[in-house]
Amino acid sequence: MSETHLSEIRVDPLINKEEEPIQNNQPQELKMDETLGNNSSQNNKRSLWLDSIMNENDQPLLEKKIPRVPHKLRNENEECYCPLEVSIGPYHYPEPYDPVREVETLKVPMARQFILDSGKDIELIYSELQKVIQTAREFYDEDITRFDDEQFTQMMFLDGCFILQFMHCLINYESEKLEMSDRQIFHVKRDLLLLENQLPFAVLDSLRKQRYKNLSDSNEIINNFLSLHIRSSIKPIQKWVPIALTALGLFMIPILFPLFLLCFIIFVCNFGLSYQWLSPFRFSKNVSLDWSPPPEKTQPEHLLQLLYYKSMYHCSKRNHKKAQPGSRGHGLYYSAKKLKKAGIRFWPRLTGAITDVKFKPSLLSGKVEAPPIIIDESTESLLLNLVAYESAAALNQRLWVSSYILFMDSLIDDAEDVEEMRSNGIIINYLGADQKVADLFNGMGQSLTHDTAAYNDVKMAINKQCESTVKRWAYEWKKTYFSNPWTFITVLAASLGLCLTATQTYYTRFPPK
Incomplete structure (x- = not known):
C-alpha cells in the first residue's frame, strides 16, 4: 500500500512540497466523451426547436369560446365589463366575502318556477343538462378548476334557468313575476350581455328543450330579447x-x-x-334564431355572439372594401352638421345590422342611410363588450364594431351633430341631453382601432360629394330660393315678371310689322 502511494506522489526538491497525483489518460477520455455527449444533446434540442418553428401552423392556439376581456380594454373602462346585479357563470361567481346582491337570491325561486312551468321532473331536466357539462366546461379559461363537476353543473343549472325565465317573463309582459324593480330589470338586461357573464348556449339549449314543446317559441323570445338592446324598428315620421x-x-x-x-x-x-x-x-309558425352565422357554425356559442352576428356581422361584409396594402384607409372629414350644409341628409335604414350604412348620391345632394340605434345607459357597456368579444375571439381580424363606433365618432363632434341625427331618426336618445351622446361616442373612440377597409366606399363618396364645388353651389342656390313654398313663389313671380318685362322691351324696340 505504501509503495503504491509513494509511486503516485512527487516531491519537488525546490519547494519541498508534494504535488497533486499524476492523472492518467482514462479520465481525459471520459471528459472528451462527456463533451461529445453534450454537443449531441444540444444539437437534438436545436433540431427540435427549429422543427417547432416550421410546424407552428400545424398546431394553432385554441381560443376559448367565452374569453376574458383583453387587459388593454379592461384598463380603459373596467366598470363596463363587470355585472351590476347578477353574476352568470364562473368568472364573476360571488366569493363568500362579497356582499350579497338581491337579485342573486332570486335564482333559486326563478329556477323553481321554470321547472314548474315545464311540467317535467327536476331530476330529468338536471340529468339532461349533465350530458353537455363537459362541453360547457371547455368554453372557459383553465382558472375555473376550483369548481368540481357537481358544483359546475349546479351553477350552470341555476344560471341557465334564471336566464330563460327572465327572458320569458320580460318578453311576455309578465315582469311582475320577476319580483324586481324596473331599475334591477334594466341592469339584469345589461348584465346578460357582458362578455365575461356568458353561459354556453348548449346549456340554454338543453334547458329550453325541456321547457318548450316548440323551440320556435323560445327562438322568438330570444330574438325579441336581443332586439331590445340596440336597434329600433320605429321609423320616424317626416315633418x-x-x-x-x-x-x-x-x-x-x-x-x-x-x-x-x-x-x-x-x-x-x-x-x-x-x-x-x-x-x-290556423297555420303553425316556425321561427328560427334570427342570425347569419359563418358557414361552419350551426349554433351560437353564447348570447353575446348571437347578438354580434345578428346585429353586426352579416350586413357589415358589404361595407368592407379591401384597402391598399399599407394604407390607413379613408377618413371621414365632415361631421353631421357639415354634411347638412353640403346637402347630404340622413335617412333611417330598417335592416338587421346597425353597421349596414350606405350613401346614395343624387344630382345636387346625397343621402346617408343608417339603421337607427338606441342610446341609453347600457349602450356603452354593450358596444364595448362587443368590441372585447371581436378582439378576444380573433374573428379574422375584422373589427366591425370598433369601425362602427369610430364611424359614428367621426360624424359626431357635439350636441348639434347628435340633434341632426336624432331629428332624422338615426339616433333614439334615451340618455338625456344630446351632449351626453356626443361625449359617449367621443370617449369610446379614443382607445379603439379601426379596420382600414371599413366603410371605404361610404367615406369616399361622402368626401367626394362635399368637395364638389359645383354641387355645393347648386345646393346653396336650391336652399336659398327653394327652401319653402313662399320663397319659391316669390322667385317664380320675379322670374315671370322679368321675362314679361324683357318681352315687352323687345317688342317696344322691335315692333312687329
Missing part, C-alpha cells in the same frame, strides 16, 4: 307627412271607405281564428 296625409285624407275619404270596410272584415276573420274551435285552420 311633411302629417300635412300630406291630412290633405290626402280629405280628398280620398269617399274612395277609401270601401277599402277600410274590407280591412275591418279581414281583421274580424283573423281575430276569429284565435278561438280554439277554429284552431285546425
Whole structure:
C-alpha cells in the first residue's frame, strides 16, 4: 500500500512540497466523451426547436369560446365589463366575502318556477343538462378548476334557468313575476350581455328543450330579447307627412271607405281564428334564431355572439372594401352638421345590422342611410363588450364594431351633430341631453382601432360629394330660393315678371310689322 502511494506522489526538491497525483489518460477520455455527449444533446434540442418553428401552423392556439376581456380594454373602462346585479357563470361567481346582491337570491325561486312551468321532473331536466357539462366546461379559461363537476353543473343549472325565465317573463309582459324593480330589470338586461357573464348556449339549449314543446317559441323570445338592446324598428315620421296625409285624407275619404270596410272584415276573420274551435285552420309558425352565422357554425356559442352576428356581422361584409396594402384607409372629414350644409341628409335604414350604412348620391345632394340605434345607459357597456368579444375571439381580424363606433365618432363632434341625427331618426336618445351622446361616442373612440377597409366606399363618396364645388353651389342656390313654398313663389313671380318685362322691351324696340 505504501509503495503504491509513494509511486503516485512527487516531491519537488525546490519547494519541498508534494504535488497533486499524476492523472492518467482514462479520465481525459471520459471528459472528451462527456463533451461529445453534450454537443449531441444540444444539437437534438436545436433540431427540435427549429422543427417547432416550421410546424407552428400545424398546431394553432385554441381560443376559448367565452374569453376574458383583453387587459388593454379592461384598463380603459373596467366598470363596463363587470355585472351590476347578477353574476352568470364562473368568472364573476360571488366569493363568500362579497356582499350579497338581491337579485342573486332570486335564482333559486326563478329556477323553481321554470321547472314548474315545464311540467317535467327536476331530476330529468338536471340529468339532461349533465350530458353537455363537459362541453360547457371547455368554453372557459383553465382558472375555473376550483369548481368540481357537481358544483359546475349546479351553477350552470341555476344560471341557465334564471336566464330563460327572465327572458320569458320580460318578453311576455309578465315582469311582475320577476319580483324586481324596473331599475334591477334594466341592469339584469345589461348584465346578460357582458362578455365575461356568458353561459354556453348548449346549456340554454338543453334547458329550453325541456321547457318548450316548440323551440320556435323560445327562438322568438330570444330574438325579441336581443332586439331590445340596440336597434329600433320605429321609423320616424317626416315633418311633411302629417300635412300630406291630412290633405290626402280629405280628398280620398269617399274612395277609401270601401277599402277600410274590407280591412275591418279581414281583421274580424283573423281575430276569429284565435278561438280554439277554429284552431285546425290556423297555420303553425316556425321561427328560427334570427342570425347569419359563418358557414361552419350551426349554433351560437353564447348570447353575446348571437347578438354580434345578428346585429353586426352579416350586413357589415358589404361595407368592407379591401384597402391598399399599407394604407390607413379613408377618413371621414365632415361631421353631421357639415354634411347638412353640403346637402347630404340622413335617412333611417330598417335592416338587421346597425353597421349596414350606405350613401346614395343624387344630382345636387346625397343621402346617408343608417339603421337607427338606441342610446341609453347600457349602450356603452354593450358596444364595448362587443368590441372585447371581436378582439378576444380573433374573428379574422375584422373589427366591425370598433369601425362602427369610430364611424359614428367621426360624424359626431357635439350636441348639434347628435340633434341632426336624432331629428332624422338615426339616433333614439334615451340618455338625456344630446351632449351626453356626443361625449359617449367621443370617449369610446379614443382607445379603439379601426379596420382600414371599413366603410371605404361610404367615406369616399361622402368626401367626394362635399368637395364638389359645383354641387355645393347648386345646393346653396336650391336652399336659398327653394327652401319653402313662399320663397319659391316669390322667385317664380320675379322670374315671370322679368321675362314679361324683357318681352315687352323687345317688342317696344322691335315692333312687329
